[in-house]
Amino acid sequence: MTVPGDETTQAIRGLSQVEEELLDCFFIGSRIGQHLGRINRILREQRMRESGDDPVDEDIIISLETIQATLSSARSGCGWNESDPNIGRLVKGLQELVDLGIEAPMSKVAEVLDYTNLTRELHSHQDEAVRRRQ
Amino acid sequence: MADEGAGRILAELSQVDAQLHDCLLIGARISNSVEYLHRLVDSYKNNEDDHSGSPKHRATQLASLRSAIGHELGKLQQAVDAATKICGWEASTPEVTPVESGIQVLLDIRTESQVDHPPVERIRAVFNPEDENTSIENELRVHEEEAVQRRR
Numbered sequence: 001m002t003v004p005g006d007e008t009t010q011a012i013r014g015l016s017q018v019e020e021e022l023l024d025c026f027f028i029g030s031r032i033g034q035h036l037g038r039i040n041r042i043l044r045e046q047r048m049r050e051s052g053d054d055p056v057d058e059d060i061i062i063s064l065e066t067i068q069a070t071l072s073s074a075r076s077g078c079g080w081n082e083s084d085p086n087i088g089r090l091v092k093g094l095q096e097l098v099d100l101g102i103e104a105p106m107s108k109v110a111e112v113l114d115y116t117n118l119t120r121e122l123h124s125h126q127d128e129a130v131r132r133r134q
Numbered sequence: 135m136a137d138e139g140a141g142r143i144l145a146e147l148s149q150v151d152a153q154l155h156d157c158l159l160i161g162a163r164i165s166n167s168v169e170y171l172h173r174l175v176d177s178y179k180n181n182e183d184d185h186s187g188s189p190k191h192r193a194t195q196l197a198s199l200r201s202a203i204g205h206e207l208g209k210l211q212q213a214v215d216a217a218t219k220i221c222g223w224e225a226s227t228p229e230v231t232p233v234e235s236g237i238q239v240l241l242d243i244r245t246e247s248q249v250d251h252p253p254v255e256r257i258r259a260v261f262n263p264e265d266e267n268t269s270i271e272n273e274l275r276v277h278e279e280e281a282v283q284r285r286r
Contacts, residue, residue, distance in 0.1 A: 011143035033162030077285025
């Protein structure tokens with residue numbers, strides 16, 4: 001039996017949780033963007049002075065591990081998943097990147113970034129999200 | 135009557151999934167813009183100090199960097215507008231205040247200056263504060279770590 005007012009209480013409780021979730025997802029995204037940007041920057045710098053067969057730079061390993069942990073939170077807290085028709089490819093690409101692990105050579109990291117088109121994919125979704133919500 | 139209101143709220147809640155996705159992407163846009171701006175202003179400084187090439191080439195490089203900085207500040211403004219509208223990003227939110235104020239300084243500088251002539255030194259100073267712990271990147275990192283922990 002539904003007690004009158006139950007739905008209101010439920011709705012208000014839901015709304016107050018949503019505010020926290022929105023801000024958290026904002027920061028979770030901020031972290032993914034920051035570390036993907038960092039990997040790109042390191043690769044650009046390294047490409048200028050080192051061989052592509054060198055082991056993955058320690059900073060890149062830290063960023064890959066950070067993205068891995070962040071991706072878990074994006075899945076559990078922000079509804080991110082591979083089967084999403086909108087951002088599925090982006091999630092899949094990020095997972096593929098972090099699955100490389102610490103043994104992968106630099107060239108492999110660059111290759112995955114290349115064929116998944118991850119950076120461009122993220123940037124285009126960012127632009128669309130900003131446009132939608134302005 | 136009360137249930138009518140509740141119905142409206144529940145309908146709004148059904149939009150939440152899309153909002154969560156968008157807030158995540160808007161957050162990514164802000165951190166990318168912050169990182170890119172930092173790189174651009176550092177690159178500007180390096181070009182300014184490097185007198186090895188021709189003055190004409192140097193002037194072209196600096197003008198192009200200035201234009202890129204102005205453009206990126208515009209993108210940052212759009213992202214902050216969107217974050218303010220749907221992600222609860224505002225100065226009065228205690229969780230956001232320090233990093234928001236850092237980014238707001240950048241946006242105020244943008245408002246006060248001409249698009250093609252952003253004051254690069256002032257912008258650089260925002261990215262390199264005396265106390266490194268108060269840099270925008272550091273403030274963002276603290277909030278990011280807490281958010282990731284909370285939603286795991």
